Every structure is written in C-alpha cells, then in structure tokens.
Amino acid sequence: MTATDPRGTAVSDAFVVRTPTRRVDVTGGDRLDYLEDVTSQALKGADAGTVTSSLYLDPHGAPLAMFDVAVLAEKVALLTPDEAVATTLVEVLGGRTFLSQATFELTDDVVIVLRGEGAEEVAKHANLSTRPGTVRPAGDAFVIGRDDGALDIVGPAELIEDIHGLLTDAGAREGSDEDLEAWRIAAGVPGWGTEVTPPHLPEELGLLPSHVHLAKGCYPGQEAIARMWMLGRPRRRLAVVTPTAGTVHLGWQAGSGRQQVTVTSMSPQGDVALAFVPGDAAEGSSFADEDGNSIEVARVIGADPQPPGADPAVTRRRDKART
Structure with missing residues (x-):
C-alpha cells in the first residue's frame, strides 16, 4: 500500500538495493549488426532509447549468457547478472568480432534497482519515472524503465549513491538481497545460475517473450529453439x-x-x-x-x-x- 506523508513524500513498500549487475559497453559502427548475428534478440536497427533482453547460446540452445541491451546514442550497454557473465561477453563475443567494427569493454559502473509496490510513486517523486522498455539519461547515469514503475539505474558509484539518496528521500526503503530475491521469485523472473542453467532451453525457461525473436535465423543455438517451437514441445x-x-x-x-x-x-x-x-x-x-x-x-x-x-x-x- 502507498500513502503520502504531510510533506508530500511517497511512503510505500518500494525498496532500493544495489545489485551485482555489471555493465559492458559495445562501441563501433557494426555494434548492433554484430549483436544481431550472435545473440537471440532482433537488434539490427534498434532505436536509441530502447531496452530489450537477449541470450548468447551454445549450439544446443542452452544459455551461456543472459543480459539486457540498452541502446544509447553512441554505444550499446549490455547489463549482465554478474561479473562472470560480463567477462564471457568481453572475452568470447568481444574476441570474435573479426572484421566487424565492434569493441566490448567492461566498465566500473554500478547498478541499483527500485522494486516493490509503490515504486511508480517513488520514481515520480524522485523525478526519475521512465516508461517500461526505455532508457533515458540522468546526468552521467542512465535509467531503465521496467513494468509497474520499477527502475534500474546505472552509473558511476558516486552519482549512484546520490540517486540512491533521492529514492530513499522520495519514500523508498533500504532493501536487502532477500527483498530482491523475494520480489524476483514472486514476479516470476528466472535467475541466472538458479533457473537459467544448462541444459534448459529458453522456451522451458519462459524466455521466448522477453529474450528471443523467433523470426531471426543463423545465430548460435537458433536451430534448437526453432526445432522445439515448430516440431516439439517442452x-x-x-x-x-x-x-x-x-x-x-x-x-x-x-x-x-x-x-x-x-x-x-x-x-x-x-x-x-x-x-x-x-x-x-x-x-x-x-x-x-x-x-x-x-x-x-x-x-x-x-x-x-x-x-x-x-x-x-x-x-x-x-x-x-x-x-
């Protein structure tokens, strides 16, 4: 339940917490074309300001990496669940670009998230509201909009600390890893290393609506996804x-x-x-x-x-x- 205190500040069950998410930047003129070729999501020609999710799969269709894709004006920011996945993207995908103009770089940015009932009101009071599926700048940071008013905020540690304060001043409470895990499970979000593990395929994990575009072809693991979708069943x-x-x-x-x-x-x-x-x-x-x-x-x-x-x-x- 969300209420308002006499000062007009949101008082809610929303919480803000830092996550182990890491940011990998992809630059170069072929960045979207290259990601289109090697991941499960349709990214070629994606508009700046949009956010989607994708997978890097093995030849049998099992996820080797999962990540969000935030399309910025001059680069693409890939947000991974942890540093190990970020390292996979930098070393494996970044190491196989061949003649493509695409450079992968792990950044020092940190990530906080706003989750829980009342998140939308808190975001409004902090002037950080962002439509789901979009990304917008906030100084040297950027804000990703999720469903139900939830946010991901990515940027330098000092600036993120300031934004963290804005959110708590706007009514969010200091969250914990347990809060975030409870939210994730209730929201039905598959977790890297818990649900998203070999040999489970994307359709079994419920990731087709969010991480896969079925009209794509010729990327690692695509045949396994298409075979299950067209000829089999999970x-x-x-x-x-x-x-x-x-x-x-x-x-x-x-x-x-x-x-x-x-x-x-x-x-x-x-x-x-x-x-x-x-x-x-x-x-x-x-x-x-x-x-x-x-x-x-x-x-x-x-x-x-x-x-x-x-x-x-x-x-x-x-x-x-x-x-």
Missing part, C-alpha cells in the same frame, strides 16, 4: 508455485521422468517458489510427493502463444489435433 516449464501442504523447500522434488517437479528458488518467507513442472502443467495444477508435501502452480512463466517473431499462419506440430 518436457518441462518454469512456473511460479505456492506450497499448499507439508514442508516444501529449495530443491524439493516430486514425481519422476516427464512428471518430475523440482523447486529451484524459494522465497525467504517460504510462501512462493519457482519450480520446473511438467510441460503440460497449467495454472492450478497440483503436485505432491509420497509424504503429502505439495505445491500448486500459480502461473506458468512465459506462456505466450505468440511470442515475438512467431508466425500465426504456420501450424506447429504441437498445434495439430492428435488422432
């Missing part, structure tokens, strides 16, 4: 689940084979989790182990029948009536 899907009976913990499993369920992330409060569930699971599906401990699917992540680039005129094998 054996498992990532879902937001709620414990309904007994004790469910991180790593909890039920069933086996195609019906196996595995909890991969659990909120600090234990009231919501992320889990891989059978590919045919839907909202309301329930699963229990032999001791009666059980979960229920609240939402299957990324269950979009027409993700970006999908051709509605093409009938996939999974769409055909079974005889």
Whole structure:
C-alpha cells in the first residue's frame, strides 16, 4: 500500500538495493549488426532509447549468457547478472568480432534497482519515472524503465549513491538481497545460475517473450529453439508455485521422468517458489510427493502463444489435433 506523508513524500513498500549487475559497453559502427548475428534478440536497427533482453547460446540452445541491451546514442550497454557473465561477453563475443567494427569493454559502473509496490510513486517523486522498455539519461547515469514503475539505474558509484539518496528521500526503503530475491521469485523472473542453467532451453525457461525473436535465423543455438517451437514441445516449464501442504523447500522434488517437479528458488518467507513442472502443467495444477508435501502452480512463466517473431499462419506440430 502507498500513502503520502504531510510533506508530500511517497511512503510505500518500494525498496532500493544495489545489485551485482555489471555493465559492458559495445562501441563501433557494426555494434548492433554484430549483436544481431550472435545473440537471440532482433537488434539490427534498434532505436536509441530502447531496452530489450537477449541470450548468447551454445549450439544446443542452452544459455551461456543472459543480459539486457540498452541502446544509447553512441554505444550499446549490455547489463549482465554478474561479473562472470560480463567477462564471457568481453572475452568470447568481444574476441570474435573479426572484421566487424565492434569493441566490448567492461566498465566500473554500478547498478541499483527500485522494486516493490509503490515504486511508480517513488520514481515520480524522485523525478526519475521512465516508461517500461526505455532508457533515458540522468546526468552521467542512465535509467531503465521496467513494468509497474520499477527502475534500474546505472552509473558511476558516486552519482549512484546520490540517486540512491533521492529514492530513499522520495519514500523508498533500504532493501536487502532477500527483498530482491523475494520480489524476483514472486514476479516470476528466472535467475541466472538458479533457473537459467544448462541444459534448459529458453522456451522451458519462459524466455521466448522477453529474450528471443523467433523470426531471426543463423545465430548460435537458433536451430534448437526453432526445432522445439515448430516440431516439439517442452518436457518441462518454469512456473511460479505456492506450497499448499507439508514442508516444501529449495530443491524439493516430486514425481519422476516427464512428471518430475523440482523447486529451484524459494522465497525467504517460504510462501512462493519457482519450480520446473511438467510441460503440460497449467495454472492450478497440483503436485505432491509420497509424504503429502505439495505445491500448486500459480502461473506458468512465459506462456505466450505468440511470442515475438512467431508466425500465426504456420501450424506447429504441437498445434495439430492428435488422432
């Protein structure tokens, strides 16, 4: 719930916290063309001021790196979950540009995020509101708009400290890693190293709507994505689940084979989790182990029948009536 104190400052459940996110800048005249060629997202000709997400995949379609792509006027900023992923982009993608004019450089910038109920009001009071899917400058920093008023702010440490103060003055509280993890799980955001791990493919992870453009071709891992989309179906899907009976913990499993369920992330409060569930699971599906401990699917992540680039005129094998 959000209220306003007598001074007009937002008082909310929104929080601000620093993250391990790292920034890699890509410069050079071929920067977008090169990223188009080697990642899962349609980036060629992307407009300055836009933000999307992408993956670098192995030949079998498993993610080797995930990152956000902020298109700035003279460069592209790639925001990675941690320094290890940033290093992969710099050393692997940056080391294979060949004749392309694209240079990768890890920066010293730091990142804070604004999340939680009331984030939109806090952002307005701090004069930092930014539309979802866009990026705008804030001095030497830049602000990325997310859904529900959430923000990512990227820039030099000293400036970010000042912006952090603006947000707390506007009503956000000082958050913690636990706050951010609880928000991530409830929002159904797959985590690098927890859910986004080999051998899981993007469709199983629910990343087709946000990180992949299905009309693209000829990038590493593309064939595996297209083969599952057109000719197969996921054996498992990532879902937001709620414990309904007994004790469910991180790593909890039920069933086996195609019906196996595995909890991969659990909120600090234990009231919501992320889990891989059978590919045919839907909202309301329930699963229990032999001791009666059980979960229920609240939402299957990324269950979009027409993700970006999908051709509605093409009938996939999974769409055909079974005889």
